[in-house]
Amino acid sequence: MYQTDMYEGMVAETITMHGANGDVINAYFARPLGAGPFPGMVLIHHLPGWDEWYREATRKFAHHGYLALSPNLYFREGHGTPEDVAAQVRAAGGVADAQAMGDVEGAMRHLRSLPTCNGKVGVFGTCSGGRQTVLVASRVPGFDAAVDCWGGRVVMSQEDLTEKQPVAPIDYTNDLTCPLLGLFGEEDQAPTLAQVDEHEAALKAHGKTYEFHRYADAGHGFFYYDRPAYRQEQAVDGWQKVFTFLATHLST
Amino acid sequence: MCTMISHQAKIFGSGKGTAGWFELNAANVTYDHPFHIRLEHALNIDFVNEAAGPGARVAVELTPESARELAHKILATLDQAEGDGWLHEHHEAQE
Structure with a gap:
């Protein structure tokens, strides 16, 4: 908890990193000043893009x-305004x-390679990023905690599956590697x-560590x-739950 | 959450964006998250030139009711123009 006589500082900037297939993409990286060690968090932006809200988050x-670290998942689509x-x-x-x-x-690998990282890395995403959070926490080993905020299409019917989204994330529940x-x-x-x-039932059935809150x-x-979807009371409580959860699983 | 409901119409025309007029070659019609209208989902139409990058875009975000009204009015206008013998002009514009 911050106290008013503490030193505080951060650096926030655009960097480049290696993404899928070794491609160089850009990413927004914000870090506290100091040697740390600090836990890492990957933020997966939502469908409305790599926008101001995600930079703030x-x-x-x-x-x-x-x-x-928030990678620009739309890097390959060209550049312009986020919208x-x-x-x-x-x-x-x-x-x-x-x-x-x-x-x-x-x-995740970029964060873990940093000398200031404590070796633990979580992942957070909202909307389409929430769905991708569930997916990546199930398919990519190495995450220590995952936060899915209202990710839809975790449960998908056969008709919902596409070439780009060939498998419903819920079908990978048994492979979930972190809380x-x-x-x-x-x-x-x-x-x-x-x-x-339905997702919660699958998590229970596979004996996974999870915490779901419905507002x-x-x-x-x-x-x-x-x-207009903003809800002050629920948002304040939700952010508290996020940071309590991460403190539990990413501290060393 | 994103609906992923998307259709594309190949079109020929001009649109006026932030940098002035440009040639259009597609209209992307989606029912998904809008950026501005105060709705969770809207009928979005992006008139674009795909070869000119993401910024070559004229965007509208409509309520479903107003989008249907617009579609009806477009068809009614074209029907009337066709009935009055005006539609031969568009062939000249595309040449």
């Missing part, structure tokens, strides 16, 4: 003592799961409460202060 994790790039990706049906997982794995925190709004349409329940009077994206 990345700095928020650094403020709380994490080496926070214009995200609109192009939206029209293309998102990015392929395999590519996103490769980029997130690259970010999972899930935050959901009861009024969300995707994921619905029934889908959250009343909240829908999709209730952390986003710049959208």
Whole structure:
């Protein structure tokens, strides 16, 4: 807990890193000043893009003592405003799961290679990034904690599967390698409460360590202060749960 | 959450973006998260030139009701123009 007589400082900047297939992509990196060692967090941005909210969230994790790295999953789509790039990706049906997982794995390896890292790395994502969080925590070894905020399409019907999203993340539940925190709004349409329940049942059945919280009077994206979905009370509680969970699993 | 509902129309026309007029070659129609309208999901139309990069985009975000109204009015306008014998002009524009 911060005290007013403590020194505080951070650096936040754009860097490059190796993502899927060894591609060099850019990423936003925020880190506390000092030798650490600090735990690492990979932030997976949402469908609306690698936007200002995600830069702020990345700095928020650094403020709380994490080496926070948010890879630009849309790097290969060209450059422009985050909205214009995200609109192009939206029209293309998102990015392929395999590519996103490769980029997130690259970010995890980048963090773990740093001399200031304590050796533990978590992953956080919202919306499509929440789904990708579940996916990467199941398919890529090396994460120590995962935070899924309202990721839809974790549960998918056969009709939902596409070339880019060939397998529903819930089908990989047995492979989940780290504790999972899930935050959901009861009024969300995707994921619905029934889908959250189905995911929770799968986690239980496979004996996984998880913690799910369902918030009343909240829908999709209730952390986003710049959208009508924002819910102040639920967002404050949700952020507390995120940092409590991460402190438990990423401290050394 | 993202619906991934997306369709593309190949089009010929011009759009006015932040840098002025440019040639359009596609309209991306999605029912998914908008950026501005105060809705979780909206009918989004991005008029784009795919060869000119992500910034070559004219965006609209509509409620489902207004999108249907727009679609009906576009078709009604074209029907009337066709009935009045005006549509032969578009062949000249594309040449």
